[in-house]
Amino acid sequence: MVLPILLHRLRFLIFLTLPYLSLGQAGAIEILNGQAIQGGLLVLKTKPGSKLTINGKKTMVTPQGLAVAGFHRDDTTTLIVQAKHPNGTTEKLVLKPSTRNYPEQRIDGLPTEMVTPPPVVLERIARDRKLVIAARAHASSINAFAGSFSWPVKGIVTGVYGSRRILNGKPRAPHYGIDIAAPENTPISAPQDGIVRMVSDLYFTGWTIVLDHGHGVSSTFLHLKKTFVSVGNKIRKGAKIGTVGSTGRSTGAHLDWRINLFEKRLDPALVAGPMPSQ
Numbered sequence: 001m002v003l004p005i006l007l008h009r010l011r012f013l014i015f016l017t018l019p020y021l022s023l024g025q026a027g028a029i030e031i032l033n034g035q036a037i038q039g040g041l042l043v044l045k046t047k048p049g050s051k052l053t054i055n056g057k058k059t060m061v062t063p064q065g066l067a068v069a070g071f072h073r074d075d076t077t078t079l080i081v082q083a084k085h086p087n088g089t090t091e092k093l094v095l096k097p098s099t100r101n102y103p104e105q106r107i108d109g110l111p112t113e114m115v116t117p118p119p120v121v122l123e124r125i126a127r128d129r130k131l132v133i134a135a136r137a138h139a140s141s142i143n144a145f146a147g148s149f150s151w152p153v154k155g156i157v158t159g160v161y162g163s164r165r166i167l168n169g170k171p172r173a174p175h176y177g178i179d180i181a182a183p184e185n186t187p188i189s190a191p192q193d194g195i196v197r198m199v200s201d202l203y204f205t206g207w208t209i210v211l212d213h214g215h216g217v218s219s220t221f222l223h224l225k226k227t228f229v230s231v232g233n234k235i236r237k238g239a240k241i242g243t244v245g246s247t248g249r250s251t252g253a254h255l256d257w258r259i260n261l262f263e264k265r266l267d268p269a270l271v272a273g274p275m276p277s278q
Helices: 002-017 119-136 268-272
Strands: 030-033 041-045 051-054 056-058 066-070 079-083 092-094 105-109 157-158 164-167 178-181 185-191 195-202 206-214 218-228 240-244 254-261 264-266
Touching: 056 066, 066 195, 079 164, 119 195, 119 218, 157 264, 195 218, 206 268, 254 268, 264 268
Parallel strands: 105 164
Antiparallel strands: 030 041, 041 066, 051 056, 051 079, 079 092, 157 178, 178 254, 185 240, 195 206, 206 218, 218 240, 218 254, 254 264
């Protein structure tokens, strides 16, 4: 009788040392879209009704169990995603971002005041920054962030996310969007459903639109010539929101498209995938 008892105790001890898993896989935290990489946006799925935290901070979850996470340009922080399911069980997903190397881009021929702004416009630039931060701070419950994103315009990519910018020979902040050269007045389409949060003429970026896709995910469209939307408008994917221009700090007609997760600046090319052929 001693041997069966010892085997039973051994099995029990082994069970205690196994990593915890929820019963079944219905409540598992899954990555539906995206990858853990600098500049990446991830759409997560857990059991409906679960509560989610990322590094201890409560995160919005849709009724379907969808949530979002992301990594900014130089992010090396590991994200610990923890779910508490309606039945009381818990689960954890660890996301460690892959690192990237970014190219250098030199742009010459810009007006001096667009590289080193005169003191008279510094107050305006500060106001512009606050407007953009506020527009990107919305935590709306819409879930357009979970759908596929399309490119807002087709053209030649002339600037990539993360590149180290040298403007008129002077090092400046990295580029946080993707530049798409296209003829002036080319229509710009909404890459996904959203709510317009800002339409403003800003010093550096000219006519600018911020479109809220839900849960802190937003698109920003820079250097527009025309805008066709107003703050508060609900926009469907594919709707025309403006046209390509060269307003603000620009050397030619193009769209600078950016994606954010609140203050985190993400790579639109990772979110939308390769640009389809024209």
